[in-house]
Amino acid sequence: MDQIMSNLGLLFEFPIVNLKIILDGVMIGSLFALAAYGLALVWGVMNVKNLAQGDFVIAGGYVSWFLVKTEWLQSLLGVSDNFVILLGVLVAFVVMGAIGWVCYKLIITKVIERDLFTSLLATFGLAIMMAQIMNLLFGSDTQSLKLEYDTLYFADGLIDLPIAKLIGVCMAAGLALAVVLFMKTSRMGQAIRATAQDSRAARVLGIDTEKVYAFTFSLNAAICGAAGAIIVMVWVIQPFYGITYSVRAFVIVTAAGLGNLPGVIAAGLGIGAAEQYGSHIFGIGYQQAIAVLLLLIILIYKLLRQRRLRQVLQ
């Protein structure tokens, strides 16, 4: 209790800390938002609740990590590690897109028409498999890549802003923007949105929904993969960290609702910041608990609101 009070006190004693916490929260939150956006996409379009979301993220991280560590590109093209690390985001996007497509064809396509619980369990099985395969391939150590950039310091060194993190956030933002534009303008994007609204009508109008589903799922995996490649250059990855990102993605999508991209991004950043505040005040050991409790609070809030609505209807 004393600890909590003194931690709260710090926030007021050094107001600049708030800025630091929010910055950190926004940075990690932007990556949560990416994973959550992919989840909202598959959830909204094909009603699949993908518990393997976090494992796609981690797998993307390992794709990039592996690319850099084999040093194959470096020697072939004569480029620096930095270049390959940045390129890794693109490679992870493509490779994970392909893996996502395979997962769709093997598993997901069979669960789309099934009841809600089925997709949850099937993707859970997928998550277990992916985590363990990564463990066998890459070992259970935490891994990270280091971008050779400086760190900017503000406010007496109290706020540190590694350029690598800035690059990561910018890439996340760029990716999100690209996906939004794609969904708005391209033919496929329109087809996806149409399918999300009413798949039967879309089918009647000549949209190949099976193709749309496959594309959506592999797009989701690709987005996650890119997010993972950004994570590996800013934070660390480990085969069993997937659940962390899955939980966050579910919290965000539950909070923001489906088909609401600005909402997903706002919720992502908000949850990032809330977690950082929570771990500052209660201690870093409560981080996961805070995320999950937020989920419960949001669910209960929605429930209460729904009840009130129902009463009004009566």
Next chain:
Amino acid sequence: MSAKKLVLYGTLLALTIAAPFLFPNFKTQLATLWLMIIVALSWDMTGGQMGYNSLGNIFFYGTGMYVAAVVTIGIVYDVGEYTQASGGGIYVWTWGQYFAGMALGTLAAGLFCALCAFLIGWITFGLRGPYFAIGTLGVAIAAGELVSNWEWVGGGQGISMPNYPGDFDQFKLVIYYLYAVLGVILFMFVAWLYQTRFGAAINAIRDDEGKAEAMGIHTLRYKLITWAMSAFFVGAAGAISAFQLIHFEPLETAYQTINLGIFMVVCVLLGGKGTLWGPVVGAVMFQVFKEATWNYFLGWQWVALGALIVVVVVFFQDGFMGWLRYKRPEWFGIRVESKDAATEGAS
């Protein structure tokens, strides 16, 4: 009950009693099998029979473990002192204290978990479909994280139960029979329950909750009572587990959401959801599969398990009993209308 059935049940009961003597080296695996049967059967009470797929039943398992530990330690020593990271004195239990702890702890665990089910269910039963699953999973994860930060019960270092005062082989027999007795009671209980009006009511909730409510069934009350009964058994099983494992810690053992928490669901799906025998058959199949892969595919055991889950969920969701019902409808006691049932099954 027909003579045939009587013979069948008699044989199974005899087998249950004799099992630890027939396979003396496998007492622990057999005990674990019973644990799986208990959690699967109690999961099916809400999941299969009532249509509420909880992913958070592991909460009752973990809570049961901790309640049992706190009661058993608390009646003899000071819990906070006992769990200090720096160790301290040497703690011993006499026969009387041990069994008093065991009896009180198991009972308290069951009752406390039933109470928890009432409280949690009162909130979460408003959630439908996947939100109920995610919500209950959230409760279990959050509970694990909070307990792991609670120093009084040992926090992340876990908590140690007293050692059994007697011989170890005897201890394992005691554990086995505790599970077996609990399992048999649970089985008889649900077999009876599903034939009563109560069973019909929860099946009605599964089939169409709106209609059930319109017919005058107080659905929330039925849901709460069912979940509380299920929680009682899971909590008691958790308590026995605590005594069996001796040392356990919150995240990996007590609130092991992604192990036992999901395994119990897979067991039920494997055997057949919403059937009496399904969870039992599924638990046996699952346990055999698990022991086999852990023995022969070391390293790949989790991959195999993940693959099993995917395959079962995607391709065989009706489970073993569903398959059997389809193949041999006459075995399912639909003697009078067997022709109709057969044609229905075929259509």
Next chain:
Amino acid sequence: MKLKFATLALAGVAVAALSSTASAADCDEIHLGSAISLTGKYATNGVHAKNGYEFAIKKIAENGGVKIGDKCYNFRVSYYDDESKGDRGATLAERLINQDGVQYMLGPYSSGLTKAIAPVTEKYQIPMVEAEGASRSLFNKGYKYLFAVLSTSEQYLASAITLAAEMATANGKDPSSVKVAVAVENDPFSLDIRAGVLEDAGKQGMKIVIDEKLPRDLSDMTAILTKVKLLKPDVLIVSGHSKGAATAVRQIGEQKISVPMVAITHCEAADVTGNFGEFAENILCSTQWAETLTYEDPIFGSAANYEKEFKAAYSEYASKKVPYQTAQASAAVYVFKDAFERAGSLDKEKVRDAIAATNLSTFYGDIKFSDSGNNIAKPMVLRQIQGGEYNVVAPSKFASHKLVWPRK
């Protein structure tokens, strides 16, 4: 089986070359068992420990095996992967004992796993010599068959507190003015380290300004380090196995945390000098064993020799320090060899009594067990990373270099 043949083959080659010693290839076999973390959160150190076991078995075989009466024996170990999970470890221990007929156990990695397995070995009266479980809460259960070759965890970083007090006094300040920040993983080992530090800091009247627990899937310590920047403690203590060490060193460097004294555990196991170079400079690392110490024994030679030969046998360690987790695992096997020879029998009660009476000088340090089973003859040492080298700075009896203080 493969392992056994590999060991025997290696032993055979070595013996053929020496030819003066008794042919170890003709020896019988003593079957040991161990559940060890090959996957999961402790996998890195689990592998370190397993390598230590295997290396010791090989060395003992090369030196003529275990001699009991006029017969000789080689060790063979059955391993199972406990996935870093306690309940799994306990089940596997039982399987080793019941189904594989193992009569003697080597320990798992970490206090938590040892805690889970010890009740099983105790009940079966199977002697277990463990090398990786240091928490004091292991030794208050009255176990008669549990023996640990390592020093208990409260000693890991206690000397850092002593050093901090000395430094304060040398700079004309009162030790009670020292502010301590503690961040430890939420597991039995690290919590006992925390307890030890809090005890010692309490005795000096020091103030604990940060007291946090690291989560299991730690990837970011920023929240704690921000507080460190604000509260400016004089000592920062971090303990969280390899992952904790790696995260701490990396982020302390990245965020330019300037604390006069930073003390952590598991530096060598996480290879912080190799992975983070400059960031690791002047960090204090507690260690159970250092290759620069002057211990020796007839099997492994000196501590330095152990490191040399181990690196030759396991090339993946060539460019880094051999972690003490490996050395103590080897020492545990050595304790078994010594006990078997003194017992002169394969009877497990006699072996148990012989282990309890161990009074052995090894390359790893002296080994002598208390009634509770922990090793009371060997001190911990504290090393500081100076110019990329690990130099012993405390306790003063072993210190080869002077402490660099304050850290930049």
